[in-house]
Amino acid sequence: MSTSTSSRRYTAASATTIPKGRTPKSCCAGSLRPAARSGHKRAPLGWGEAREGRIEWKPGSGRGVAPHLVVPGAVALNAEPPVYVEEANGVIGPVQLGLPPRLACQFLAAPSIPRAKLEEVSRRLSQRLPELHHGLLPVPPATAVLIDEDPRPVLRLKLGHVGPSYYYYRNKSEHSGPAAVASLGFRYGAFDIDPSQRASRLELFQGGQVYAIARRQGKEKQARKRLSDTGLADARSAFPLLDYRHATDLTLSDQRGWFDFLARHAEQLRSEGFEILIDDDFPFRLADSSGEFDATLETSGIDWFELALGIEIDGERRDLAPLLAALVSAPGFSPELLTQLAGKGERFLLPLADGRHLALAADRFLPLVLALHGLHMSGAFDDASSKVRLSRAEVVPLLGVENEHFAFRSADNLRRLAGLLQTRGLTAPELPSTFRATLRTYQAQGVAWLDLLRESGLGGILADDMGLGKTVQILALIALEKARGHLANPALVVAPTSLMTNWSAEATRFAPDLKVLVLHGADRKHKFDAIGDHDLVLTTYPLIARDRETLLAREWHMAVLDEAQTVKNPDAATTRWLRETKAKHRFCLTGTPMENHLGELWSIMSFVNPGYLGDKAAFSRRWRTPIEKRADKVRTTALARRVKPFLLRRTKTEVATELPAKSEMVETIVLEGPQRDLYDSIRLTMSRKVREAIAKRGLAKSHIVVLEALLRMRQACCDPALLKLNDGLDRPSAKLDRLIEMVGELLSEGRKIIVFSQFTSMLDLIRKRFDADGLRYSLLTGETRDRKAAIEAFQGGTADVFLISLKAGGVALNLTAADTVVIFDPWWNPAVEEQAIDRAYRIGQDKAVFVYRLVAAGTIEEKMDELKARKRALADGLFDRDGGIASALTEGDVNALFDA
16 A cells, blocks of 8 residues: 555755756645654755556545545655655655646645545536546546455564653653563455454555445454453553553563563464464564484593584584574573473473574473583583584483484494493403403492493492492402403502401402502502503502602503592592592592581592582582572483483492391480589580580681590480599489390390491490300400401300490491491481491391480480481482482571580
8 A cells, every 4th residue: 555645754954956947836734844854864865767556445534535646666745746756766756647736746745535426526626627637637446345254363473662751751650661562453355453442343555445344353353362362452451651552462471471461362363263474573483393303422532522403403413512502601591491391291482593492392301401400500501602512421411312203313432421321231341261250240230330431431430238248349440451351550549447458358359469568557568560461450548648649650451440539638648649540440439428418429530530520619519508508499300411421339238139128216315313413514514615606716716626526425415424524423324224235135036236426435334244244245346456367256156245346347347247337426417327337237137137326305416416317318319319418407496416
């Protein structure tokens, strides 16, 4: 349709430099004198050649019609003479109608005429003005053509424009800026109807013909109701400063909801007959894609890979990897929300660089996105604006998310790494005939897992429960490597001093083909020159400091840390020195990869895969603080997923089904009389001392005071004699009395008993009572000279009770003769306590094992049990599927330990 004088208006100033004598005159006020928009500048228009025009009857004011000037391809303006304007080409020129200029101007300025009178007006004009008769006067429209059909709803999505008041109120209104809106129209035949018109019957002109539209207002109302069901509502209510001329526009109060509208509602509306048009300036646009993608891992230097995720978007091949990396790096990214969308079969929105968003199936992309999120949180990448570059270790979690939807291309050489996440699916390697142990199924799987790590150039932590045979699994791997001819350099094992004999004996028993060198004792330096002639070298943690110049200067094929919790302190000198070990392959063995806090796990992992969890400061920022201080379950799950490929942990419950049941019981002991009075007195004194220290220096600098206070309170619970008060008062020990009663009852039932205590002085007090009662017992402390004799006495039946200090017997003992364990004083660390119990509850045990914990009621021991449960939850949260979690010890926890 042509644009009338009222729809495009030009001022004389904006119009141009026109040749003298040809300037058009205004024949009716306002035709050429509208105000130019403030601040708007145009280039001057140049005068052009004359063009042919015509006059047509078109709708005027009210229900009438009026003559309108039409110039194809240009804006027609009524003047004397009439002119056309081509703004794009900067041209203005006269219009030829075959009429005198003044007559044409007056005729085009005529008022609206009722359509019923049009034929009579036309007849009289042709009589009085012959100039208008000879084909120049527009022919009156014939009888109206009726359009009687259901409308097609047309929804146009666009950027709403602000009204004049915006510039005054924009800093005073929360919703003052432009907003995305939708305008609803209805198409009857070839005509789009503005729904703001109330008439039930409309007459429109096109090509000189009038059309009568009988509106289906009921259908239009249904369409508006349907849009209301999607959340669309009056735009003026939500954004008052929008242009008043678009009062019928609709919008969503939450503008981010437009993405959901397009992803969920738009297609459904189209299927119901709506036509949806989207303007280029609409700020919420979706790109078109099938969602099918391919994944590639391309080699990028030694041990580095670039991730690419190819997908077709609007016919163009794009790489999703940097876009997904940016998504998971965004502060507001929520893995839980994505998981919920996947569970509902819905889609999530991925922002594209051009402002559009791509709707992708959440269930299809969930594993990949979660893996990338874990890599981001661990520091694998921060800004992936171009390529996502990953180390060999970081590729492993990604390979584990391959499924029926996709598999990584160009990753054949890494394919077996996926087995790190599915240990039970690994094929156990065939052991050399010289290896004499028959491995259980889980042990063979453990060897396969270790061997895969070795093949991939990665390290790992074998964290099986105590007693499940970690030593024999490592010996099997070393025997395999020798059979393959890989031991050009020997393997190094660093273990506690107490385990040197055990390692040497196990190697002789199971892998006699290995040449073993034990570096221990005063004469060990004389053996340094022979290191290269052996397959396996054994040394201890204390000797690393003394022998590091020799041990850390040479190349090792493999380095193994046994009881690796020994290096849980990352700042200890031994830990730092061991990180410098020059070994092609690194492994750690420990039943307790984390005893107290996540920093211990970082310390061990930094040995087996240096840098994989970032540096210590970054690890604390990304993992320790959110998990230990804020109980962040998302971070807990992500860390567990990141660590899982490199930490193999099997419990007795999982793999050793032949073990008999273990029953654990708490024996509550009530302190009475002088012992209770003494405990309460010490608690009050120590509580005051601790609180003063914390107030003065803070918790971090008050650990010595806290530990001293806890020690004295625990000693008072065990036996007042441990305090050595020398005040002449006789204070009995309720715990010791109860132990003597229990031992008597248990021995009468034929039990074999182990009694553990952290205090060797407490064991001395127990011995005196045993001696008085004539009980047969063995004793193992740090001062025991002949450990072997003490163990054999108990295992062989000479002794019925084995008294053991935690430090001397918490590890490296196999006491399957026992069926009862008594924990005399509960320990702070649940992991260490479990290790002590495992002296009896291990492979080879053929009896049910009973564990008794003696706890003094209403004392520090009960409160320690509560904290101990939280520490166990911290460890389980990292390694168990359920992801339980606990906060680290706080000042509030310390204060609670001293409350009554």
